[in-house]
Amino acid sequence: MALPNASTSSQKRFIKTLLAIGVASVTSQAFAQESAEENVERIAVTGSHIKKGDFQSASPIAILDEKDIEGVGAVNVSDLLARIPSVYGDTTGASSNISEQSSGLNTVALRNLGASRTLVLVDGIRYVSGTSAGAGYGVDLNSIPLSMVSRIEVLTGGQSASYGSDAVAGVINLILKKDFEGVGFKAQIGQSGESDKDKSDIELTLGTNFESGNAWFSAGYSSDDGLMASDRDYSRVHKSAVDSDGDGILDTAQFVGSSHILSGRIGGYKGDGTPFVRTPDVETSDAFNFHEYRSMLAPTDRIFVASGLNFDINERSRANFNINYARVDSTTFFEPIPLDTRNDIFKLSKGGSTGIDIATHPWFAGTTLGNNLLNDGITNLDDVSLTFRRLYEFGGRGAENTRSTFRVAGSYEYDLTDDIYFTLNGTYGVTDQNQKNNGDINLDRARYALTIEEDGFGGYQCSDDIARIQGCVPFNPFKIDGISPEAVDYLAADTNLSGTIEQTVITAIVAGDLGFAFSDDVDALGFAAGVEYRKEEGEETPDPLRQGGIVRGAKIAKTQGSFDVVDAFAELHIPVLEQLSFDLAVRVGNYSSVGSITNWTAGFNAPVHDSIRFRGAIATAVRAPNVSDLFAGGTATAAFVFDPCDGIDNSTSGNIAENCRSISAIQNRINTDGSFTLTQVEQQNTSGLLVGSPSVKEETADTLTLGAIFTPEFLDGLSVSADYYDIEIDNAITNTDRTVILNRCYSADPSQFDPQCAGTVVRDGRSGAALEVNSASGNENIIETSGIDLEVAYETDLGGGDLYVGLSANFLDKYDITGIESGDTQSLAGEIMFPELRFNINTSYTLEKFNVYWQLRYWDETKDRNDNTNMTEELNSIDSAIYNDLRFSYNVLESTNLFIGVNNMFDEQPQELTANHKYQQAGTLTNGSAFNLTGREYYAGIKVHF
Structure with a gap:
């Protein structure tokens, strides 16, 4: 089969x-x-x-x-x-x-x-x-x-x-x-x-x-x-947080979009030569x-x-x-x-050249776009700031x-x-x-397809003889509809992985x-x-x-x-x-x-009374690095990176500034513009790989749990348990934060500074912007978390039927991550993925052939960042979320059960998070691990057992 x-x-x-x-x-x-x-x-x-x-x-x-x-x-x-x-x-x-x-x-x-x-x-x-x-x-x-x-x-x-x-x-x-x-x-x-x-x-x-x-x-x-x-509706338009009044604080969620657009963006123009216009309205903006x-x-x-x-x-x-x-x-x-013709195809950032003359290349000569670029004093594609296209x-x-x-x-x-x-x-x-x-797209083939000549029949062909034999077809990435189906057949590259x-x-x-x-x-x-x-x-x-x-x-x-x-x-x-x-x-x-690892646990049970039992345990726990930690070839990441060189000028002091200025592209930009200030595009386009490292060691943890269970004799069917937990993980394995990599590298003594940061950083040779920052796994952090779990369950007869009510809650007291090398601590308790209170209430009632089940889920109000300094409190504050789920079932026969239910009964909508929020997940404009993305959902079904 x-x-x-x-x-x-x-x-x-x-x-x-x-x-x-x-x-x-x-x-x-x-x-x-x-x-x-x-x-x-x-x-x-x-x-x-x-x-x-x-x-x-x-x-x-x-x-x-x-x-x-x-x-x-x-x-x-x-x-x-x-x-x-x-x-x-x-x-x-x-x-x-x-x-x-x-x-x-x-x-x-x-x-x-x-x-x-x-x-x-x-x-x-x-x-x-x-x-x-x-x-x-x-x-x-x-x-x-x-x-x-x-x-x-x-x-x-x-x-x-x-x-x-x-x-x-x-x-x-x-x-x-x-x-x-x-x-x-x-x-x-x-x-x-x-x-x-x-x-x-x-x-x-x-x-x-x-x-x-x-x-x-x-x-x-x-x-x-x-x-x-x-x-x-909440996710239809990609939004960013912007500073609308110029006070340096992000205060408004609005559409900004991408400069990589369908019709192409060349410098300040679209592919047809008209100016690129960015507005906060997705309907009128040229942004993507x-x-x-x-x-x-x-x-x-x-x-x-x-x-x-x-x-x-x-x-x-x-x-x-x-x-x-x-x-x-x-x-x-x-x-x-997205395609950046200059850097992706011709590798300008690594010392390459397009070789495209604006005045003579067919894709520019005599066009509105070409004329506008020439009027701006741009005669070679190498000198255009942006060559973006979708x-x-x-x-x-x-x-x-x-x-x-x-x-x-x-x-x-x-x-x-x-x-x-x-x-x-x-x-x-x-x-x-x-x-x-x-x-x-196959970038090697794209280079051939942009190096063209007249074909003698009023059109153009790829200049390289071998490329033509292999099916090379010219393409124009600088305008809308500039890539023919034949060019797509030549250039398209479906990739795979097993x-x-x-x-x-x-x-x-x-x-x-x-x-x-x-x-x-x-x-x-x-x-x-x-x-x-x-x-x-x-x-x-x-x-x-x-x-x-x-x-x-x-x-x-x-x-x-x-x-x-x-x-x-x-x-x-x-x-x-x-x-x-x-x-x-x-x-x-x-x-x-x-090598060798040892773990141990010591615990106790103390049923001191028919109604009360105490329990607790202390333990060490170890996580040895897995195959990915040790050997991963890499997974791509586009997580935001803060470049320590951003904003540096000739008057800035310290090791970071001196090391930044030692890079010629950064110093040239300071000399020209007064400072090395990254554009939004440059800030958002630092790619990288997360890779493994054979030198990573095991992480160790000390854990403590201490609790009590109460089952009162005076109320049959009731049980209550409360357990305190405390976990501390040392030498926690993670891929080093890419911003941390840059900060460590550029904080070094200038006499020992390595501009490539041991091969992890690649900068644009012309603009100085960080193009790649790669991160290997390592033993980076100390993680500490503590809190209380509460469980309540009650079962009783009611009205001829059976009633069950249960409460399950977590109270988070602490979740801190401390960098072993830097000593800096992030206190995350109270942030979106670390709510201080989270609980469920479950209720089930069965009467003969009928059952109803209801669950209420609560996620506490949170912050996006506890250490927020660049966003208004309104944008940084996240409301609590309450979800109600309801299910009815009925045994129509001894062997047959019909059921119908609704989850998120009141259609609770998720809190909007912009691209600048720490916990926003790409494609959602919110966080799907914390909040319901779908809205109200209905289901129905049948179960048969005979």
Whole structure:
């Protein structure tokens, strides 16, 4: 069976999946043995390898069950997790749409500490990353079928002693259903209140219980049409913050737009020779509006097949087997690619020359544009300030990504004695990514196509004989409709990228009771000890055009690398009294990349009364650098860079000024203009790559959680928990901020100043503006965060039905990032992505066949920047957001349930953020990780189980 557009390796794995499903069905009967009449129930608790029926975690665990999954109409794991106050979307369809390598991803982060510090497990076993090896690390939640998830356990706090690297912020463990019986079918459709963003989801699950186990199979398809920026009023026009009264403070959000326009901009003119006019009205301005073309939420199509088998082999041994395949197709659209003829094609900024004479070149001679340039004293294209153009003739630009994830996991458990058991777990996972980018231009061919001569028939041809043989056709990028279809055929360059991420994990554990108890009133000491081998591999290969920098898209190098680790770990559960127990864990790992690492955890449980239990844990946690941190060839970034040379003149003192003036292009500009003051275009066009570094070391964290659980006897059904957490990460791995790179470099002693900043900075040889600032990963920061999690749940009978009310809240006290080298601290608590208060209220009422579920979500009022100095308080202040979701369901038959729901019932609109705001996400004019982008959404569906 072949899937269109899928890679060959993905097709093979898909076929293997189907074969394995068939084998599983046969094996379930072949290995079924009569189970023991009496079995000690062992409950696996996230955060420990010790399985005990009465085990209670020393760290807080938030649990989402099936009523939570169904209550909000979630069709994707990320839809559900993003509603938990301690969880933040790390990379979503909104936040990644401007990144080709990450478009269409859905990853998740606890405590806003990043996906790479949040470990995602399925049934307690690691899951392979779905993020491009050149762009980062994180499990793509699109690849995990929600239909077979029984519950989700979210365990916060450092968990590296139990699970190894990456569990700095905590663990998200998806528990699959183990005993599905019968046939289940679900179909759901949805649409926004604007009659767009259509969604559909179809799932089929088959399962059977037999005498000693269960086998199941599930398959599904879902699609989401996504949104363009132009589909919503708040994002239809790209806006910037401007200073309207000249007092140096940005005070007004208005359209500014881009100088790269469809008809071309040459100096102060458009391609037809008329003056370029910029106004704050998009209808009258000549500037380009990005949001006519950009995606806001990437459309996706997803298919999955999954199967599981668990059975008792005999009285003393059990086995479990899971296999799944998922494929996600997404397409992200961008504005037509920008072209700067002088610098992109002829490389003036690096010492090249156009060789185009305004008076004689056919594209200028005798034209209104050429005459105006000559009247301005410009005789050569080298001397024009701007030669910008949008290549709209090349069609819509976009990134098409196909990600295929295949994973197989199995476990075998054998009872060595009645109290001690051996477990062997293994998993192999692989994610293939194939990316196609269209709408780009071959810059080498463009140079030939602009070097032209008369063809003898009243027209023009490319001057180079070989180029003509290869199909060279002249083109005119300086005017509208200046690129013929034949020229597009010659110049167009669709680029591609392919990559693979592989993960292999084998874990062997011996666990159980030691047979010793401190008294008859408590259980025996529990223990676990084991070893684990893990190997992570990744590669990413851009096509030769991208690797060679021959196209306008950012140059990307190949990524290839791997590391492995062997861990040894041990745990103890020590019941001292009925009212007190301790948990201890230690893990020692030997990494091929960074050497030896040690983690430990110490926690306690103190049920001092039937109504009150105290708990707490202190731990160290470690994140070793992943494949991307170590080996990434690079992902493009256009994040804003502040050039320390901007504003320097001959009177400015200090190392920075002296080093800036040592660059001839900057000094020449000061001599001519009085100062080196960058234009808006120059400020916004510093590109760069984020790359890995083999010298990066592990980061370490100290974590503390301390809490209490109150279950009053006087009010049956009520439970309240409050937990304080404090996390400090030292030597935090990140790509060095590109502004920091410039500041460090230019602050050096002038006698030791390197103008290329060790090869990371490229400046325009004529204007002095920074064209590229590249950043490698390093151990840059100290991150400190603390706060309180509050959970309240109440269940009771009401009016003949069952009522459930739950509150989940996070109070953020601190989130500080301190630069290790500079000592400067950013205090982020209270900024948009770090609200001081975030909570959900969930209410469910069931009366016979009827259920209603309501959820209220609150995001506190925030600031864009706590240290704001350049924007009015009105623009910097962000209002709170409240969302209401409602769902009704009714069992029309014992086997059939109908449901209908609405999310964002009151059509809460997001706060507008301009391009100058710190947290604005490209293509949204807001922030899709914090605020709802779609508006009101309706959905309806049917569930059948027989």
